[in-house]
Amino acid sequence: MENRKRIAVLMGPPALFLLFLFVLPLAIMAVFTFRAGSFGAQREVFTLDNYREFLANPSYLRLLWRSTGIAFIVSALSVALAYPLAYFIAFRVGSRKVILLTILVIPAWTSYLLRILAWRLILGSNGVLNSILLALGLIDEATPILLYSMTAVTITLTYVWIPFVALPIFASLERINRSVLEAAADLGCAPWQAFLRITLPLSMPGVLGGFFFAFIPTLGEYVTPLLVGGAKGVMYGNLIQDQFLRGLNWPLGSIMSLAMLLVALVLMALFVRVVRVSDLVEG
Amino acid sequence: MTTKPTLNGLPAVELRNVYKTYPAGRSEHEVAAVNGVNLSLLSGEFFTLLGPSGCGKTTSLRMIAGFETPTAGEVFIQGQPMSHVPPYRRPVNTVFQNYALFPHLTIEKNVAFGLTVQKVPKAEQQRRVREALELVRLPTVGQRKPTQLSGGQQQRVALARALINRPAVLLLDEPLGALDYKLRQAMQLELKALQHEVGITFVYVTHDQEEALTMSDRIAVMSAGKVLQIGTPIEIYERPNCRFVANFIGETNFLDGRVTRTNGNRCTVQVADGLEVSGSNYSAAAVGDQVTVSIRPEKIRIHESRPEPQPNLFEVAVDRVAYIGSDTQLFMTMPYGAKVRVYDQNELSTVDENYFYAAGDQAWISWRPENALVLKD
Numbered sequence: 182m183e184n185r186k187r188i189a190v191l192m193g194p195p196a197l198f199l200l201f202l203f204v205l206p207l208a209i210m211a212v213f214t215f216r217a218g219s220f221g222a223q224r225e226v227f228t229l230d231n232y233r234e235f236l237a238n239p240s241y242l243r244l245l246w247r248s249t250g251i252a253f254i255v256s257a258l259s260v261a262l263a264y265p266l267a268y269f270i271a272f273r274v275g276s277r278k279v280i281l282l283t284i285l286v287i288p289a290w291t292s293y294l295l296r297i298l299a300w301r302l303i304l305g306s307n308g309v310l311n312s313i314l315l316a317l318g319l320i321d322e323a324t325p326i327l328l329y330s331m332t333a334v335t336i337t338l339t340y341v342w343i344p345f346v347a348l349p350i351f352a353s354l355e356r357i358n359r360s361v362l363e364a365a366a367d368l369g370c371a372p373w374q375a376f377l378r379i380t381l382p383l384s385m386p387g388v389l390g391g392f393f394f395a396f397i398p399t400l401g402e403y404v405t406p407l408l409v410g411g412a413k414g415v416m417y418g419n420l421i422q423d424q425f426l427r428g429l430n431w432p433l434g435s436i437m438s439l440a441m442l443l444v445a446l447v448l449m450a451l452f453v454r455v456v457r458v459s460d461l462v463e464g
Numbered sequence: 465m466t467t468k469p470t471l472n473g474l475p476a477v478e479l480r481n482v483y484k485t486y487p488a489g490r491s492e493h494e495v496a497a498v499n500g501v502n503l504s505l506l507s508g509e510f511f512t513l514l515g516p517s518g519c520g521k522t523t524s525l526r527m528i529a530g531f532e533t534p535t536a537g538e539v540f541i542q543g544q545p546m547s548h549v550p551p552y553r554r555p556v557n558t559v560f561q562n563y564a565l566f567p568h569l570t571i572e573k574n575v576a577f578g579l580t581v582q583k584v585p586k587a588e589q590q591r592r593v594r595e596a597l598e599l600v601r602l603p604t605v606g607q608r609k610p611t612q613l614s615g616g617q618q619q620r621v622a623l624a625r626a627l628i629n630r631p632a633v634l635l636l637d638e639p640l641g642a643l644d645y646k647l648r649q650a651m652q653l654e655l656k657a658l659q660h661e662v663g664i665t666f667v668y669v670t671h672d673q674e675e676a677l678t679m680s681d682r683i684a685v686m687s688a689g690k691v692l693q694i695g696t697p698i699e700i701y702e703r704p705n706c707r708f709v710a711n712f713i714g715e716t717n718f719l720d721g722r723v724t725r726t727n728g729n730r731c732t733v734q735v736a737d738g739l740e741v742s743g744s745n746y747s748a749a750a751v752g753d754q755v756t757v758s759i760r761p762e763k764i765r766i767h768e769s770r771p772e773p774q775p776n777l778f779e780v781a782v783d784r785v786a787y788i789g790s791d792t793q794l795f796m797t798m799p800y801g802a803k804v805r806v807y808d809q810n811e812l813s814t815v816d817e818n819y820f821y822a823a824g825d826q827a828w829i830s831w832r833p834e835n836a837l838v839l840k841d
Contacts, residue, residue, distance in 0.1 A: 363531055364564040366551040368578040368629065378581075382568050 207442075210435040219431040231432040241420065241437065248417035249444055251335060252399035256346075258339045259395045260388055263347035267387075268380075270347075271354035282351070285344050293341065297408050300337045304328040304409065329411025337409050338399055346391035353387025354380070389452065397445055417441060474543055476633050476665040477505040477528055482537035484523050484689075497523040498534075499689030505633075505667065506682075510659050512668045514676040515686035516712070521669045524686075525635050528667060529558050542632055557626035558635040562642065563618045565610035571597075571621050572606035578629040596624040599658065616647050623658070633665045640675065652678045673713045677701065685709045703746060707839050710758040717764075717804050719757040723749050723838070731838055733757050736800035742775050743836030756839045762807040763835040766794065766821075767828040777830040780804065782821050794821055796829065804829065 217226035235241055270281050288296065303309045304327040311323045327333060357380065365375035403418030410416065417437070424434030484498040498520040505511045513521035526532040527539055530551030539546045541555060557578070565574050573580070575596050579589045597603050600620035610618055619639060626634055639655075640648045656679045659666050670676055676683050677697040684694045685708075693705045704710035707718065721735035723745075731745040733755055741757050749755050771777065780796040783803075787810075794806045806829060813819045821827060 358562070358564065360560050360562060360564040361566060363529075363551070364558070364560060364566070364625075365577075366531075367529060367556075367558045368625070369552050369581040371550075371552055374581060378577075379566060 210438060213432050213435040214439065216432050219429050231436050234433060235436045235440070242440075244415070244420055245417045245437075245440060245444065248400060248402075249448070251331065251416065252396050252402075255335055255338045255342065255399045256392045256395040258335070259342040259346040260350070260392050262339065263343045263391060264350055264388070266343070267347045267350035267354055271351050282348075285347060289344050294404070294408075296341060297337055297405055300333070300340070300409055301328060304333050304336070328409060329414060331410065331414050333409040333411075334402075334406050334414040334416070337405050338395075338402065341405075342395035342399070345394050349390035349394065350384060350387040353384040353390075357383050392452075393449060396448075400441060400445055474507060475504045475540070476507040476509075476542060477503070477667065478540040478543075479503040479524065479527070480538050480540065482524070482527060482539060483535045484520070484527060484532060485535045496689050498527070500537075501686075501689070501691050503684060503691065503694070505665060508663050508665055509681040510656065510666045510668065510679055512670060512676040512680040512683045513686055514670060514673060514683050514713075516671055518688075519686040520689040521671075521686050522637055525558075525637055525667060525669045528633070529556055529635050530554050555632040556635055557629050557631040558637065559619075559622045559626050559639045561637045561639065563610075563622040563639075565618055565621060565625070567610055569609075570606065571602075571608050571610065571613070574610065574621060575606075575625045575628055577625060582629075592628055596628040597621075599627065599661075600624045615642055616651065619643065619651065623655075627658075627662060627664070631664065633667060634659075636666060636668045638670055639668075640670075640672075648675070655679060677713070685712060687712070704758065704837065704839070705747065706841050707756050707758070710837065710839060714760060715805065715807075716758045716760050719759070719798075719802055719804075721755060721757065723751050723753045723755055726751060730833060733838060735802065736798075739778075739798075739800055741836060742833045743838045744834055745838045747838060747840045749838050749840050753840060756841075758837045758839055759804075759831055759835060761793070761805045762791075762809075764804070764806045764829050764831045766806055766808055767830065770828055771830070774830055775833055776836065777828060780827055780829050782823055782825040782827055784823055785821055787820070792820065794827075796827070 214231055215227045215229070217223040217228050217230065266285070270278055270285070274281055301308070305311070306323045306328070308328070310327060311320075314320045315323060361383075362375055362379060365379045366372075370378060401418045401421075402416055403422045406414045406416045406419055421434050421437045421441070424430045424437060428434075479501050482498055482501045483496065486495045486497060488494045501520070501524060503511075503524075513524055515521045523532055527534050528541070528546075530546065530549065533547070546554060566577065569577070572593055576589050576593045579592060584592075593606070594603070597606060600623050602617060602620050602624070605613060605617065605621070610621070613621065619642075622639070636655075640651050643651060652675055655666075659679075668676075668679065677700075680697055682694060682696055683700050685692045685700060687708050693700060693709045695703075700709065701713050704713060710716050711718070719733070719735045719741060721733040721741065723731050724734045724740065725732040726745060726749070729744055729746065731743060731749060733741045733743060735741050735757070743757050747755075770779075778798055780798055782794055782796055784795040786793040786795075789810075791807045791809045792813075794808060796804045796806060798804055808821075810819075
């Protein structure tokens, strides 16, 4: 009984928080998908027209798939770049771990917007990258193609996520018992074989965690596309934002949001299934 | 597979003048974990490195495995120098102290790991995994994960995982350390039988003297990075060559004194004014040398009343009596103040009501000169 009380006390506040600020709004949004309009009398009319509209316009779903693809590429790139970083800090730096981890996280202390705007300075027509390419004689005139494109969005978001992806990978690498790696060497594994057979599988929980740390916010991302994406770099998040703020079509916006949520959940379930995280975690 | 271990032939492992020093941390001096060790292990023997923690036994083992590189000297395995051979190319396998099983693989895949890396055909792998698991008497756990097994079972899996590769030498780093006492005793006998069966050279690291005495063909006693004595369990226990070995293996009494006469292997040591002890001298102590005489507590006889005159007979006072079932430990004081501990086997404790001594009793003790070892340091 004592124990149950303690759990209630500990779990209560976060549970209430989630209930009122997450579950309830989602439920409201779900109800909104059936309303005929955002305001007045139309609010009280319930219909399936919004769903028909959503499905009738193929560009909505096309953008959702495209954004899913971008989120996938960004997350995969982040993992690919963050893994060596995490590996280096976990295995190769000894007592300087804390310093390097701090350096890794420091950029995250500055404003997210500032960091994205900084990329405009790097990628823009008069930006650092163009200047260097010009100075090296690799290009004849400044090219704006780097900015205002999907590439720019991908580069910027990958940069933003790397520290967040590196941390869970680092944590899972830290948890690996070093004698297990010695055992692998003892049983005939060259270092690269030991990495593939032991280190990588044992760090999969961190890799997956990091991947979804990047994947889920990227899927709904709308600020970065707005600032560095231009017309070619529009993402599904911008579409949703438009429905709510400019189009004032809350029912359609709600459907779009829930569709995105569905995609994220299905992908996550699939991934977890395939890699069988539970097996790894149970150890 | 089932040949008896032969104690002749080429050395399976040899350490020649091996040093391992670690760079100084905050202290001024560098730390010597292994300080000039020479060892030569015969093929097929059960060889134990025995010593207290920090004596360099594990570091020595890790240099044979290849996890540590000697600062100086050379490790040979089957006559081949190992300095440029990484762990994964050495013909040895290790049973780790904490077993180090792969947590993400089933028992079967753990055991097969070495064969998988060597790309042994699947069918042969399966056959050998089955054999290896039968050898360690765990034929049914193949599909489970390491965490689903008890400590003792994990220990056997670690053994199977190493032995399946048929290494020239098996290295065992305190493999029984994490098991409870009864299980440890059972595993000691099992390990010895297993070693006999597979005929592989075992190098066994432990700080537990009982374990070492029970299983080993030969023991190297180590302290502070050096090997103090190498010998069979009987040699190590019955004829320790120094104070440390005598004290570390089993229990003993030390009487300090100076040599007054020598005669072949016999010598007389004056331990106090007018009080002389006669003992066996295997350490070439000469007249005038400061020495320690070591007498094991079970090799001292007790007399209730003054017996016939004989060598090494002393009147003592009983200070304390501790009954421990199989025998009684008596703590006594010699006439000149030295303390002596005696183990008296409880042979007649059920026959004689007045069998036990009590504190304050007077008694006489004696021992054979053969049982009093004169040690130089």
